[in-house]
Amino acid sequence: xxxxxxxxxxxxxxxxxxxxxxxxxxxxxxxxxxxxxxxxxxxxxxxxxxxxxxxxxxxxxxxxxxxxxxxxxxxxxxxxxxxxxxxxxxxxxxxxxxxxxxxxxxxxxxxxxxxxxxxxxxxxxxxxxxxxxxxxxxxxxxxxxxxxxxxxxxxxxxxxxxxxxxxxxxxxxxxxxxxxxxxxxxxxxxxxxxxxxxxxxxxxxxxxxxxxxxxxxxxxxxxxxxxxxxxxxxxxxxxxxxxxxxxxxxxxxxxxxxxxxxxxxxxxxxxxxxxxxxxxxxxxxxxxxxxxx
Ligand SMILES: [Zn+2]
Numbered sequence: 699x700x701x702x703x704x705x706x707x708x709x710x711x712x713x714x715x716x717x718x719x720x721x722x723x724x725x726x727x728x729x730x731x732x733x734x735x736x737x738x739x740x741x742x743x744x745x746x747x748x749x750x751x752x753x754x755x756x757x758x759x760x761x762x763x764x765x766x767x768x769x770x771x772x773x774x775x776x777x778x779x780x781x782x783x784x785x786x787x788x789x790x791x792x793x794x795x796x797x798x799x800x801x802x803x804x805x806x807x808x809x810x811x812x813x814x815x816x817x818x819x820x821x822x823x824x825x826x827x828x829x830x831x832x833x834x835x836x837x838x839x840x841x842x843x844x845x846x847x848x849x850x851x852x853x854x855x856x857x858x859x860x861x862x863x864x865x866x867x868x869x870x871x872x873x874x875x876x877x878x879x880x881x882x883x884x885x886x887x888x889x890x891x892x893x894x895x896x897x898x899x900x901x902x903x904x905x906x907x908x909x910x911x912x913x914x915x916x917x918x919x920x921x922x923x924x925x926x927x928x929x930x931x932x933x934x935x936x937x938x939x940x941x942x943x944x945x946x947x948x949x950x951x952x953x954x955x956x957x958x959x960x961x962x963x964x965x966x967x968x969x970x971x972x973x974x975x976x977x978x979x980x981x982x983x984x985x986x987x988x989x990x991x
Pocket of ligand 1: 778892942
């Protein structure tokens with residue numbers, strides 16, 4: 699990923715769906731935005747609500763999902779939306795949403811990515827900032843999960859993920875490394891759905907989550923494999939974990955160059971890495987957001 703120009707949408711588009719945690723019917727509208735605007739969410743259901751910049755400093759803790767909050771307004775489950783925007787290199791967009799949570803769609807970012815591509819993407823006359831990893835940075839948690847960001851001798855972003863839930867899990871051990879760009883995003887990642895284990899669904903539904911969804915809407919993995927559903931690829935789970943990493947890493951607000959190697963990480967560790975990079979690699983951000991003639 700060499701230096702490139704910033705990009706935005708050619709026109710606005712609207713999608714609708716259901717929020718998995720709040721059971722809300724959600725309308726989400728993606729609008730073009732000027733250069734250096736970044737991605738900002740606006741809660742249209744809250745009168746006078748200020749835009750919420752999708753940046754790591756606005757991230758707030760939520761179990762199993764990524765949420766941002768700014769001046770009293772928040773939006774949750776943004777990771778699959780952020781992944782679609784990052785995967786397609788749409789840097790600037792005002793995202794209007796009428797609910798506290800982004801729609802789940804089919805658990806993947808495919809439908810949204812196709813809609814975004816259909817709206818068209820245009821280049822803007824400013825360069826996109828980037829951070830090039832020059833020294834290895836590792837974050838880990840007490841369970842032994844970790845992510846390491848390492849230098850790479852090519853100007854690209856590569857994300858690798860190693861997943862192993864143990865012998866008794868219905869999810870087999872999987873690992874995959876992909877170079878991330880709009881082509882690999884569409885062909886290798888956008889279709890990969892979020893997944894839950896059967897016993898987790900029961901726990902979630904007892905808490906009131908996912909009331910409007912059935913096993914057909916959500917990839918539920920039981921002991922014998924997917925329930926009322928089929929895997930899109932044998933390694934769909936690890937592909938979704940890479941998708942989640944990409945969406946969470948996008949909260950850094952610029953392009954990343956380097957190799958990101960994740961072992962069993964989830965949203966909390968992804969956010970910690972990005973906070974760490976934001977703090978330690980500030981000087982490595984190439985401030986090249988000037989106007990190109
Ligand atoms: Zn996810």
